[in-house]
Amino acid sequence: MTSHAETAPLVELPFGDRLAEAVERKRSQLVVGLDPRPDLLPVEVRGDVARFCCGVIDAVAPHAVAVKPQLAFFEALGLEGLTVCQEVCAYARAAGLLVILDGKRGDIGSTARAYAAAYLEPGADASRPFGDALTVNPYLGRDSVDPYLAACRRHGVGIFCVVKTSNAGGGEVQDLALTDGRPVWHHVALLVAEWGADLVGRRGLSSVGAVIGATHPTAVREARRILPQAVLLLPGVGAQGATPADVAPAFTSGPASALVPVSRSVMHAYRAGDAADWRTAAGAEAARVKSEVWAASGW
Amino acid sequence: MTSHAETAPLVELPFGDRLAEAVERKRSQLVVGLDPRPDLLPVEVRGDVARFCCGVIDAVAPHAVAVKPQLAFFEALGLEGLTVCQEVCAYARAAGLLVILDGKRGDIGSTARAYAAAYLEPGADASRPFGDALTVNPYLGRDSVDPYLAACRRHGVGIFCVVKTSNAGGGEVQDLALTDGRPVWHHVALLVAEWGADLVGRRGLSSVGAVIGATHPTAVREARRILPQAVLLLPGVGAQGATPADVAPAFTSGPASALVPVSRSVMHAYRAGDAADWRTAAGAEAARVKSEVWAASGW
Numbered sequence: 309m310t311s312h313a314e315t316a317p318l319v320e321l322p323f324g325d326r327l328a329e330a331v332e333r334k335r336s337q338l339v340v341g342l343d344p345r346p347d348l349l350p351v352e353v354r355g356d357v358a359r360f361c362c363g364v365i366d367a368v369a370p371h372a373v374a375v376k377p378q379l380a381f382f383e384a385l386g387l388e389g390l391t392v393c394q395e396v397c398a399y400a401r402a403a404g405l406l407v408i409l410d411g412k413r414g415d416i417g418s419t420a421r422a423y424a425a426a427y428l429e430p431g432a433d434a435s436r437p438f439g440d441a442l443t444v445n446p447y448l449g450r451d452s453v454d455p456y457l458a459a460c461r462r463h464g465v466g467i468f469c470v471v472k473t474s475n476a477g478g479g480e481v482q483d484l485a486l487t488d489g490r491p492v493w494h495h496v497a498l499l500v501a502e503w504g505a506d507l508v509g510r511r512g513l514s515s516v517g518a519v520i521g522a523t524h525p526t527a528v529r530e531a532r533r534i535l536p537q538a539v540l541l542l543p544g545v546g547a548q549g550a551t552p553a554d555v556a557p558a559f560t561s562g563p564a565s566a567l568v569p570v571s572r573s574v575m576h577a578y579r580a581g582d583a584a585d586w587r588t589a590a591g592a593e594a595a596r597v598k599s600e601v602w603a604a605s606g607w
Numbered sequence: 608m609t610s611h612a613e614t615a616p617l618v619e620l621p622f623g624d625r626l627a628e629a630v631e632r633k634r635s636q637l638v639v640g641l642d643p644r645p646d647l648l649p650v651e652v653r654g655d656v657a658r659f660c661c662g663v664i665d666a667v668a669p670h671a672v673a674v675k676p677q678l679a680f681f682e683a684l685g686l687e688g689l690t691v692c693q694e695v696c697a698y699a700r701a702a703g704l705l706v707i708l709d710g711k712r713g714d715i716g717s718t719a720r721a722y723a724a725a726y727l728e729p730g731a732d733a734s735r736p737f738g739d740a741l742t743v744n745p746y747l748g749r750d751s752v753d754p755y756l757a758a759c760r761r762h763g764v765g766i767f768c769v770v771k772t773s774n775a776g777g778g779e780v781q782d783l784a785l786t787d788g789r790p791v792w793h794h795v796a797l798l799v800a801e802w803g804a805d806l807v808g809r810r811g812l813s814s815v816g817a818v819i820g821a822t823h824p825t826a827v828r829e830a831r832r833i834l835p836q837a838v839l840l841l842p843g844v845g846a847q848g849a850t851p852a853d854v855a856p857a858f859t860s861g862p863a864s865a866l867v868p869v870s871r872s873v874m875h876a877y878r879a880g881d882a883a884d885w886r887t888a889a890g891a892e893a894a895r896v897k898s899e900v901w902a903a904s905g906w
Contacts, residue, residue, distance in 0.1 A: 343718070379716060380721035387693060389725075391686050414744055415679060416774040419642070419709075422679035426688075445713055447746045447769065449776025470746060475715040477748025484794055487784045492791060497784055502769050 323441055323466030324513030327539060330373045330406060331420040331564035335349055338598040339408060339541070340368045340590075341571025342396060343378040346385070350586040357385060364575055365403050369589035371598045374406035376435070376569050393437040399487060406440040408541070408569075414445030414452055426460040428467075438585075441466035443519060446496050455501055457516070460507050466515040466539070468499045472531065474521025474544035475573070493527070497534040503536040508537050513564060517541055520558075521551035522568070529557045530567075540566040541577060546573035546597070552604035559605035568601045570594075614755045622740055622765030623812030626838060629705060629864035634902060637897040638707060638840070639889075640870025641695060642677040645684070647875060649885040661693040663874055664702050666890035668749075670897045673705035675868050676736070680809035692736040702782040707868075709725040711769055713744030713751055715901060720754040728764075740765035742818060742840070745795050749812070752802055756815070759775045760805050765814040765838070768799045771830065773820030773843035792826070796833040807836050812863060816840055819857075821849035821867070828856045831864075839865040846874035847897070851903035867900045869893075 320326065331337055344357045353360045365375060375396075382393040384490065397407045399430055413423040427442050446469045456467045472482050472493040482493040497518060504516025520531040522544035531540055544550040547569050558566035565579045570593075577593035578586035619625065630636055641663065643656045652659045667837060674695075681692035696706045710751045712722045726741050743755055745768045749838045754762035771781050771792040781792040796817060819830040821843035830839055834894025843849040844867050857865035869892075876892035 336840035341723075345721075376720070378714075378724065380716055380718045383689075383725040384721040386725075387690050390682075390689055394686060396725070410714075410718075412712070412744070413679070414713070414769075415677075415709075415711050417771065419677055419679045420681040420719035422642075422677070426679065426682040426685075445711070445744050445746055445796075447744055447777075447780050448772050448774060451774050451776035451782075453776075470713075473715065473751075475747060475748050475750050477752075480748035480798060481746050481791070481795060482748075484791060485786045485789075487786055489786075492783060496780060499779060546867070577664075 313448040313576045320464030322507065322509035323460065323515040324539065325509035325511050326440070326464065327373070327406065327466070327562040328511035328513055328562065334373050335566050335602055336371055336373045336598045337563065337601050338372045339374045339376050339567045339569040340372045340574050340594060341376045341378060341410070341553045343381045343571045343575065346379060348599040349355055349407050350578060352586070353384045358392045358395050362399045363587050365396070365400050365405065368574060369403040369405055370535055371594040372405060374408050374440070374567070375400045376408040376410050378571070379409060379411040388507060390437065397437045397439065407438070408441045408443070408468065409437060409439035412443045412445050414448050417451045417454060420452050424455040424459045428456065428465045430464060439465065441468060442462055443468045443470060444519060445470050446499060448501070450503065457507065460515040466487065466517060467497070468517040468519050468539070468541045471496050471500060472520045472524060473517040474523045474548055478521065490593040494530070494534060497531055500522060500538060501535050511564070512537060512562060514538050519543065521567065522555045525554040528555055532558050532560060536561050541565065541569060542566055545567050546570045555601070556604040556606065559607065563605060563607035566605070570597050570599070608631045619763030621763055621808035622759065622814040623838065624810050625739070625763065626672070627810035627861065627863040628687055633672050634901055635672045635897045636674045636862065636900050637893060638675050638866045638868040639663065639707070639873050639893060640675045640677060640868045641789055642870045642874065644680060647791065649877060651885070657694050658692045658750050658795070658799065661698045662886050664695070664704065665712035665885040668702040668889065669871060669895040670706060670893040673707050673866070674699045675707040676759050677870070678708060678710040678752070682715070689736065692822050696736045696738065700902055706737070706773050707740045707742070707767065708736060709739035709742045710745050711742045714752060714868045716750045717748060719751050723754040724752065725756045727764045728762060735896050738764065740767060742767045744769050744771060745798060749802065749900065756802060756806065759814040762808050765816060766839070767816040767818050767840045768795070769816040770796050770799060771819050771823060771826045773847055775823045777820065793829070793833060796830055799837060800834050803837055808865070810834060811861060812839050818842065821854045822847055825851040827854055831859060835860050838863065840868060840870050841865055845869045851899040854900070855905065856902040862904060862906035864872045865904070867896070869896050
């Protein structure tokens, strides 16, 4: 894990470029979500969340381009949760995976600066979970996102703004019709395009991406049109019912222009079906989804 | 600090009733925000955030009805941050203050369940920061809020949904005009009213409140009309420029129907002006704001 003094900023390639390189090298747009629930761990790991997550990372590292630890599940572990998360993030980076921290943070500027410091700044002490990217909520507008954009510029990290979510209730706010006839989320997508416009890397992808639920295939196509340079993070494939075919239209801006996060169906693959070891089962499911998505992406 | 086994749910009074009782007893609608920045601590505490926060709590406990730890600032402390936050929350509760955790969490149902477990469920081990209430983001709709509503019902806790924020950029999404001519945030306020309708306590206040920026006095009045039974949490007084007079119209639903959070101007009162001890300065500023707000509230 890279460790830098705060005064010596990490000058890495922009997130979009790092992602594009990794996707093409691995021929994978798969992101494995890490949503560890202590009550669903294999008996063998005896409640050790870090051991479970690191085992899943070992199994999926050849197939995935990134992992996506869901902060809520680590926060729910209590005081040791953040330590576990930091350990898991460091392990994933050492295994050559990008880390997308799923926190959906969103607050006014002074508070957003604290979140950026917490999750997007490589610290001198390496004692914090450090992500290559963080999911953020755009409801508070531009000044609430600025501190993350500053981190993107300074540290080569990225963000994914929640735009159109995969859950049933998402439409209650996101689909409200504006006076121009478009839904709220279209307008949010336009804001995201604006926020990311000066963070486009050499590979044509911005470090400011968008979360679009794969459970809404029409929305995926519309988002691709509104956000030609954004990386679309497309939850909903697998447990929530969407298929690789549903997300295929998202890849027209390049092989790395969309990512498919899969959580439960990989993490808990061992619970469905034959008596395979949990790591083997996770690896096999990751390999399967990766291939299906790559094929569907047309690259 | 109350400690219960997870299987023995805490059956307390609803949050709205507990708040109403505390506000009337203390004749205070003041909430002291705890946004600790290590670089702004008094020299005397030598970077010890817990000591600083507990000192502020001692000073403001006679004047405030609640504290509002901003999770971002604790998360930015690194691995010990959550421990500090837990310590501060427990200390505040022991001092007779309610704890409103400011996290603005918002995610799909399965993840929201983890956040509710992390922050709104009194754990058997008391090892987590436990809030009487949590701020949440409504952009993902009803099913993303349901787990918090379940916690409200089960544990007598509350939530405050972000509706119309105090920052300049908030309007970029929240003020977008819908086809009926109303801004997005009006519709979100209507959703909040719906979510909280069956959580109204004996004192007429729902456990589901709303965050409305005091920097928008017109919005405060409109929110009061749309949400007659919600407790309005009104940031923006003090450092952000709003005055007690700006929030006066929020109190027409009762003395506890609105709360005024003040962070920097209390925490850092010692930095402005004469050489008072930092605790004395915080206490004096809290007493001053409390009295001004109580007078403006008309109760």
